[in-house]
Amino acid sequence: MRQYCLLLFLGFLTQFQLQAQQEEEFFNPMEVAFDKIYLHTDKPHYFLKDTIWVKAYSWSAVAGEGLKPSSSRTLYMALKNQETGERMFQMPVLLEEGMGSAQLALSDIPAGDYVLLAQSRTMADWESTYVFQRPIRVSEVGAVTLIRPSDYRQKPIQLPYQNGLRIGLNLSEGLYQLIIDRSKEQADSVFQLIGLQHGKPLYEQILSLHEGKNVYKLDPEKFLPGLADLALVNDRGEIVAERPVYFHPQAIPTLNISTKQQTYRPRERVQVLLNVLDEFGEGLEADLSVSVVDSKQVSWSEDMSTIVTEMELGAALGKDFDFSHQLFKQENSAKELNEILVHEKSRSALSNFNQQEEQFFWEGKGLKLKGRATDKEGKSLNPGTELEFLMYPKKGVPLMASATIGENGTFELEDLFFQGTAAVVARKIENKRKRTFSEVLESHQLTFEPLDLPNPTLQTRFEASKDDYSLDDIRRYTVIRNNRLEDRIVELDTFTVQRQPWTFGRPKETNDLTAWANVVLDVEEGMFDHFNVFQYMQGRVPGLIIQGDINDFGNPPAVFFRASQLMLVSRAELASKSGESSGNMGGGAAFLLDGVLVDPTIIATIPMTLVKRIEVFNNVAGSSAVLGSRGSMGAVNVVSRQIDPNQAMFERNNVTYVQGYNQSIPFPKIKSGDLEKDLFKTNWNATVYWNPYLGTDFEGSGNFEFVLNDLQSEMKIIVEGMSKTGQPIFGIHTILVEE
Missing domain, CATH: 2.60.40 (Immunoglobulin-like)
Structure with missing residues (x-):
């Protein structure tokens, strides 16, 4: 029976792998279970006309390998009203190696409770409602407290049966005991217990279950730190019961944040050192993001959800903002975590793989x-x-x-x-x-x-704190500033504007290059049927030689001119006689797009409808004037078509x-210097520093510096990120600011 069960399970995995191999003939192999998304925002609540600064982390659960940077290139992000689901903003964010940054100007958005949502296409393919959610409050200046939902950590109800089976877990003195109940409804008695992590089976045991409670010891050393899925499979290969289990929760990396002193003056420069260590005290290379917020204006609860809780639990279980980072710091964290997980099922569970085996998750390029x-x-x-x-x-x-x-x-x-x-x-x-x-x-x-x-499924998570008199100056400045904005509107006399030609794509003509061109080919509307620039130049440029396939986008042909080939031969002979290198002269003519040197593969893919003219430099003087020594083999400048309603076929x-994609801009920096007490010169920023791209070296060390605002307050330095090995990282440090 034991061999029979093993064969059934191995047959299931073989079928899964064969499916992936068949897909691989046409696509990349199916190895991603699902994307995990996390958004690090500079603070949890914002003021009217504020800006939300965001760092996106997108990682995938890869079968047999753990968390890897997602192959997704596009993350769709939206801000929706928490109650009505009305969309206020939506934008795509470009991801590079599982990371991207953006900013969202709130402008005239009204005060209220909102939810920041994020979803990749891979997430939507897995489950249409699978989306990352972070609650956001927009309000007038004032203290706000983040609260837990009313049902958080309620006493769990009795564990339900699944097909007459119930998998319980008892943790005591570091031992993991499975307590499996078998009811009368379940006629089978022999099952295979499978332990799965990231799609890879790590544990297998044959169990003979009698009616009632059955107790088995589970070796935790067989599992890696993190979430695992346990499943019972009958002799027909059917999954009849399963549950998630969290192993070694205290093995998450440690982030140490330190400053030279604990107390600083307003407008003083602060230098910060970071050190990321794994469970064995070894340094970890990591990609991080950091925000520094003014605690006078921003409430950052120690009980907040972080990248650790979201990557480790929330994303895998589809839970919304229910896990605290403090769970991983407690001595009995394994017991408490598993009590929370007992009624949930992980997205990476074996049954989910079974349901999705005929689908292929593929994220488009754009x-x-x-x-x-x-x-x-x-x-x-x-x-x-x-x-x-x-x-x-x-x-x-x-x-x-x-x-x-x-x-x-x-x-x-x-x-x-x-x-x-x-x-x-x-x-x-x-x-x-x-x-x-x-x-x-x-x-x-x-x-x-x-x-x-x-639409959001989160409930309201914020409440106003008691009135804080230390915020009076900030409130007063906000009122004066808003009133002054209306006074600054000036009515202008009537005037006439002569319409100038307007363009898209290219800011100006490349006339400075045109003067050196030996041949200029204008592309008229009737010539758009040519395949690309290479085909268009054939037969139109004297002495042109094209070597290669003009239809091959990935490996475009090389372009030579008779004069440059003769020069190539003579220079090669001279170089061979002198024993010197002849330089890079074998690749043919150089290519430019609107005067900018580009790879020929870009030129090969540009449709002729977008080409205005082609400027050919087929002698040494012209091409050298354009590119210097790099133009010794000639050059071709492709000028893109400007859109001018006075000249083009549309208006x-x-x-x-x-x-398109959100264009990330740098966070404004504060200049160091003396404290400003002038009402309109004082820096009141609640976020004094934001850096979405910060890293540590292979020893786990990193550093950054920032300048404080003009307020006497308490500053919180919040750092989040992922190690190169796929482990989430979080740390927080507090400093005081006094005159």
Whole structure:
């Protein structure tokens, strides 16, 4: 029987692995169980017209390996009203190696309770309602206290049966005992106990269960620190009961934060040292984020949820803000944690893998946009209508995309990559009577909608504290400032503005390079059917030699000119005679985009609709004037198309706008110096320092410095992050500020 159960389980894993291997022929292997998201915000509550500073951590539970930086490139973040679910803001955040940063200006958002949500597409594929949630309060200046939900840590109800079985856990003196109840409803008596961590089986035992309570010792040394899933499998290979168990909770890394002194003066510079150690006292390399907040204005409870509780428990169980960091610091932490987990089931449980085995989680390269296109009367375009889009970000290379209208009159664009706002021009393409017609849409015919994240499920977690007289100066300044803003509005006399040509994508012409070009190819509208720049240049540039496949985007061809090849041969002969290196002359002509040196792979992928002209430098003088020694083999400058309503085939009313990735900006720094007591020069910032990208070296050491504001207060230094080995890190340190 024991061998039979093992064969059943191994057969299940083999089937899972074969499925992944079949997928691998076309995609990456299916190894990610689910994404874990955490948002570190500079503080838990904000004031009117404040800014939320955010660091996003996205890690994946990888089968057999533990937590690894997520392959997701896009994180969708939204701020919603806690009660109504109304979306106030939404933006995509670009992730690099599982991390990204953003800021959200609250502007005119009304006071109230909100929830900051975050979800990747992989999370939505796993479960549509699986989303990270952090409560946010926006209020007038005043002290606010973060509270626990009313049902937090209530006495647990009796553990329910699963298919006539119940898996209990008894912890005493560091020993783990399983207490398994078998009722009369369960006819089977022999089961296989499986212990699973991150999709990898670490424990196996055959159990013969009699009716009633059965007690078995569980060796905790077989498990890594963290959450594990225990499951009972019958002789038919069916999972009949399971539960999560937390092992070695006190093995989480330790973060030591130290300053040279405990008390500082306002506007003084503070130097901070960090030291991250694992459970054995060895240093850990880590990626961290840090905020320094004024405790006079910001309430930071020691009982708050942190990256440790979210990565270790909250994300895996889908729980909302129910776990305190202090749980991991107590002597009986293992017992208390497992009492909380007893009624939950981990997302990485074996049954979840079984349910998801036919799905493949794949995160696209860029963001996803949804929209609707109508005719001029406002009616949805017919399903199947093709749309082409030209996108011109304020920064970066223009983009081209296409979509088809669906049954509900909407379209979707995927794998887009641009930051900030982009101007969009769309045209519809229709086939009538064996002819193709195209029409540029007007801006009122095209609308974009952000992907809708689930509504919040959190309850209100804040309450106002007792009135604090130490905040009177800050309140008074806020009132005066807001009143003065209305007085500063000045009515101007009527004046006339002559409309100037406006552009997207490229700020100016590259006339300084054009003067050196030997051949200039203008790309007219009728020539857009060429595949790319390489095909367009063939037969149009004297002495042009293309070596390679013009259709190969990943390995584009090399471009040579007869004059440069003759020079290459002569220089190579001279170099061989003198014994010197001939330099990098074998790669062909250099390529520029709008005067900026780029890789030829970028040029190969630019559609001809986005190219205005091609400037060819096929002699030594011209190309050397452009690139110096790097242009010794010639150069090609591709000039992107500017969008000018006076010259192009569409006008201003054809342009609509869409929001791309959030553009991260640096946190404003405070200058050190003497204390300012002038009401309007005093720095009242509640967050005095924010750094989303801070690291420690291989010895676990790191440092940073900041300048204090002008207030006498207590400052809290909050540091959160992840080690390179996938362990969450949290630390907090307090300093005093006095005159």
